[in-house]
Amino acid sequence: MPSTIRDVARASGVHISTVSRTFSAPHLVNVETRSRVLACAEQLGYRPNRAARALITGRTCNIGLIVADIANPFFPPLIKAAEAQARRHDNHIFVADTNEDAIVEEELVRALAKQVDGVLLCSPRMSNSLIEQLSREVPLVVVNRQITGLPAVVMDVAQGARLAIEHLIGLGHRRIALAAGPRGSWTSKEIRRAAMLAVRGPGRELVITGPNAPTENGGLAVADQIQKSGATAVLAYNDLMAIGLIEGLHTRGIRVPQDISIVGIDDITLSRLTRPKLTTVATPTAAAGRAAVDMLLAYGDDRRTTALINLQTELVIRDSTAPLSSQGSGAAPVVTPSTTETPS
Amino acid sequence: MPSTIRDVARASGVHISTVSRTFSAPHLVNVETRSRVLACAEQLGYRPNRAARALITGRTCNIGLIVADIANPFFPPLIKAAEAQARRHDNHIFVADTNEDAIVEEELVRALAKQVDGVLLCSPRMSNSLIEQLSREVPLVVVNRQITGLPAVVMDVAQGARLAIEHLIGLGHRRIALAAGPRGSWTSKEIRRAAMLAVRGPGRELVITGPNAPTENGGLAVADQIQKSGATAVLAYNDLMAIGLIEGLHTRGIRVPQDISIVGIDDITLSRLTRPKLTTVATPTAAAGRAAVDMLLAYGDDRRTTALINLQTELVIRDSTAPLSSQGSGAAPVVTPSTTETPS
DNA sequence: GACAGCACTGCAACCGCTTGCATTAATGGC
DNA sequence: GCCATTAATGCAAGCGGTTGCAGTGCTGTC
Incomplete structure (x- = not known):
């Protein structure tokens, strides 16, 4: 039913190759012929079949976008920006969700490989070496991770974490x-590294809990440990955890920010709307999406394309942080060794 | 570099058609041959090229998913569920964002048509007739809209709106x-219809404002009209608007729920976390995503497939609604004719 | 022992399109 | 006026698969 290049050729009385050229190399065909062909194509509602074209040109004009969790509010703005940018270059986007699972991630890259010109790997959970191997099978741009030799877009969370810790101090x-x-x-890892560095100083300690699920529930679940840790301030891996944590502390009668200060990371939309409004490190996710797409599309043009884009982050101070009140470190004064790793 | 069916054929000493059958009709090939072929394929890292296969079979195993706004928190759970369900059937998903623009929407359907087996059109903004026309070019399943003759998945917002209004009354x-x-x-439209019906009764009035952007800003922008309307309760098109509206009213010194009660629709994650927690109509978005994918995949199998799935909604009562306080209809007692339409 | 039937495999056309090369006609240089 | 260019188009191979048909060798039947 959908018309093919042959239908157009027949209708306009030329060979299919002329029709093909009308679309992919117009300067090679006579103006009159061209307009005739275009008219017929228009009338027949002809559109070149991209899959067929891809088969021979090797370019699909599709991009794969793999994220850990579509429903994690961190990602939608990134996806949206990437999709828009891709479409600006006449590309389409496959979106896939790994559910935070490294195995699924690998499988997805492989499954998508043949149908796309490249894959955007966002916040991957795979090992570096596996990613490097995959990047030999299909062009890869990594977002939120830095791997030597691979093009990447990262947001400077280290700097953000440092700012957050300094703010708390x-x-x-x-x-x-x-x-x-x-x-x-x-x-x-970046956050931890930066936080440890930033905390360093007389009488100061960093208590590390985790690993945790990067979700509201993850935050809820860690509330107990936080309470017992005796900390008066917390830097959370992301806003979602921060919000869950606030919730969890709340049910324990610990008030934020009066008893404990909390800083999140990401500045998702939600964070402006919770109670209290969250102090957080804003990450430029939309910009990252755009940049990643641009990088991927530039892949072929110039192998020496900027291999790393590092986007600035900034601290947004709202209502979840407050000066340490002299009387109330609400959390129990249980002493735990500093920089303890609680497995999970 | 990636190995093709021919490489595998050569390596295993059979004709390419045998390799092909090994993957797409295994029962037609001898067990020994099959395992030999599979071994070679495995070793070469061979994977059938879906695009090439699609060219001849007509099945791409891809699905298009078109939404109004990826970043609108209503959609991600739907996208996530649809993607998971699609992958369960070994399909991949193209996600595209129309930015609430009907023109873009049409263009996207056409652009995707050749690369997919069907398109999920979520909350379309196009006219019914255009959608019908497009559905002749590519299998379509419409989500959040009912069009006679087209397969659709809708959530019963009318019922939800009725429950909400009854709650307020x-x-x-x-x-x-x-x-x-x-x-x-x-x-x-559905919400309006149901709300008008539900409000009907002695001394009761419904004031309609809009159309509005379905976002927080849309809600902010309508706060003024709401205030002037003299209404003591509001049903908002969705949670995002409701939240924006609460914000807008707050800056005007109007408290929710003491002065005005607000009900949203959707029950996005956010709504459990705002201040106050939002009373809202929960819509089963994940179920809708799954159902829509299933419908699309069943398209070919059985033309008489259930043409309409109507998913139940329910009212979730939280903290943004309260009994009408005798003293305080906080909004100014300006009299506006009932059911006025404020254009925008 | 001839033959039908079956299981398996190869052959080749084809899906819709691109592209190097051949062909043709028109053009310009001398 | 002849030849080398150039512009415009056609031809056909091929991208990576699928599939109807034909061929091959066995088996079982009578």
Whole structure:
């Protein structure tokens, strides 16, 4: 039913190759012929079949976008921006969700490989070496992870974490907890590294809990440990965890920010609307989506394309952080060794 | 570089057709041959090229998913569920965002048509007739809109709206406002229809404002009209608008729910976390995503497939609604004719 | 022992399109 | 006026698969 290049050729009385050229190399065909062909195509509602074209040109004009969890509010703005940018270049986007599972991730890259010109791997959970191997099978741009030799777009969460910790220290906090992210997360490692560095100083300690699921439930679940840690301030792996944590502390009668200060990371839309409004590190997710697509599309043009884009983050101070109140470190003064890793 | 069917054929010493059959009709090939072929394929890392296969079979095993706005928190759970369900059937999903634009929508359906087996059209903004026409070019399943003759998955927002209005009436409210959704939204029409019916009764009035953008800003922008309307309760087109509206009213010194009660629709994750927690009509978006994919995949099998799935909604009562307080209809007692339509 | 039937495999056309090469006609240089 | 260019188009191979048909060798039947 849908008309093919042959239908158009027949209708306009030329060979199919002329029709083909009308669309993919117009300068090679006579103006009159061209307009005649275009008219027929228009009338027949002809559109070149991209899959067929891809078969011979090797370019699908499709991009794969793999994220850990579509429903995690961190990703939709990234997906949206990537999709828009892709379409601006006449590309389409496959979106796939790994459910935070490294196995699924690998399988997805392989499954998509033949149908796309490249894959955007967002916050991957796979090992570096596996990613490197996959990048030999299909062009890859990694988002939220830095792997030497691979093009990547990262957001400078280290800097963000540093700003957050400095903010907390400035408020008088001395014992600060870090609610870490999921296992395999590069971002989580970065945050930890930066936080440890930033906390360093006389009488100051960093208590690390995790790994945790990067969700509201993950935050809820860690509330108990946080309470017992004796920390008066917490930096959470992301806003979702921060929000869950606030909820969890609330049910334990601990008030934020009066008893404990909380800082999130990401600045998802939600964070402006919760109670209290969340102090957080804003990450430029939309910009990251756009940049990643651009990088991928530039892949062929110039192998020496900027291999790493590092986007600035900034601290947004709202209502979930407050000066350390002299009387109330609401959390129990249980002493735990600093920088303890609680497995899970 | 990636190995083709020919490589596998050569390696295993059979004709390419045998390799092909090994993958698409295994029962037609001898067990020994089959395992030999499979071994070679495995070793070469061979995977059938879906695009090439699609060219001749006509089945791409891809699905298009078109939504109005990926970043609108209503959609991600739907996208996630659809993607998971699609993958369960070994299909992949193209996601595209129309930015609430009917023109873009049409273009996207056409652009995707050749690369997919069908398209899920979520909350379309196009006219019914255009959708019908498109459905002749590519299998379509419409989500959140009912068009006679087309397979559709809808959520029973009419029932939800009725429950919401009854809840408000039960709380003593008499003058109720409806913050309508965007132009072209079937859901918005349904809600209006149901709300008008439900409000009907002695001394009761429904004030309609809109169309409005289905976003937080849309809600913010309508706060003024709501205030002037003299309504003591509002049903908003969706949670995002409801939240924006609460914000807008707050800056005007109007408290929710003490001065005005607000009900949203959708029950997005956010709604459990705002201040106050939102009373809202929960819509089963994940179920809708799954159902829509199933419908699309069943398209070929049975033309008489259930043409309409209507999913139940339910009212979730939280903290944004309260009994009408005798003293305080916080909104100014300006009299506006009932059921006025404010254009925008 | 001839033959029908079956299981298995090869052959080749084809899906819709691109592209290097051949062909033709028109053009310009001298 | 002849030849080398150039512009425009046709031809056909091929991208990576699928599939109807034909061929091959066995088996079982009578």
